[in-house]
Amino acid sequence: MQEKAKSNSGIRAKIKWLLSYQEMVVALVIIAISIYLTCVRPDSFPTTMNIFNVFRQASHYAVLAVGMGFVIITGGVDLSVGAVIACSICVATYANASAGGSLNPFLVLLIILAVGLVFGIFNGILVAQIGLPPFIATMGVLKIGNGIALLVSNGSPIKYGESWISVFGGKYIGPVPVSVIFMAVIVLLGWIFAQYTVLGRNVYAVGCNVRAAKLSGINTERVTMFVYALSGVMSACVGLLMLGQLKQAGPSYGEGYELDAIAACVIGGISMAGGEGNIFGVVLGAALMSLLKNLFVQVAVPGYWQTVVLGIVIIFSVAIDCFRKKREAR
Secondary structure, three states: OHHHHHHHHHHHHHHHHHHOOHHHHHHHHHHHHHHHHHHHOOOOOOOHHHHHHHHHHHHHHHHHHHHHHHHHHOOOOOOOHHHHHHHHHHHHHHHHHHOOOOOOHHHHHHHHHHHHHHHHHHHHHHHHHHOOOHHHHHHHHHHHHHHHHHHHHOOOOEEOOOOOOHHHHHOEEOOEEHHHHHHHHHHHHHHHHHHHOHHHHHHHHHHHOHHHHHHOOOOHHHHHHHHHHHHHHHHHHHHHHHHHHHOEEOOOOOOOHHHHHHHHHHHOOOOOOOOOOOHHHHHHHHHHHHHHHHHHHHOOOOOHHHHHHHHHHHHHHHHHHHHHHHHHHO
């Protein structure tokens, strides 16, 4: 009887150990899905082209989730990222069209990043300086961004055409899409920032306890401003990837991406309560989301089930985080 109790206790301990390392659980799920698809679709899933297509789709989610991840770590949220994606590239392509299509691509790139930065700073001012709740502030900015994108585009896509900007979204280095390399660089820089810079550690301190962080001498308003500005720039970078891939910009581009970014963060182990999370985890979260979408295509399941399954995955991921926090509190 005692041996059976010890065995059950050991099993529970192992389960709790796995659940406390959410990134590992997500990695195991990714491996399981990959093995399943390799078995049921050996002619289409394990091909080099399909694998890199999965990673290319994941690159958009991961880049966006790096910025969103730091915002969530501070205890906030940025619902405007999808609108910033659309607005940044719509404004840039509108400026190019107004110049007769002869605007220097480097200037187009600067406009995209500048629009993202302006929106990010505006979010930061609303949250850090004025004190609006992040949910309300960024939702308002989402509407502003959508409105500007509709105004400059007149509700229709604006063609941009071919330039070296296409390298970011539609080109390859060997079999590897440039967007995947771009994602790897952004995630690595985000990890280095989080682990080895004072400002990065301050981001976690603000998320853990903003009052204690302020009393310890951290300029919490400046940290909050920074993470929202970073989120705006990362949104613009995703817009750049889209523009490079599609060679046009539209007001609906990036629609719903705010939920995808939050999902990648939550699935990847970033706590919605703030103060916790590994930036490398967002890659796993983004990869799982992209893989699930590929799964539905491979097994010919109607696309609207993707939303249902993604919602279940998000709830399960948050439940794991809540379970872990309760266990640690006990």
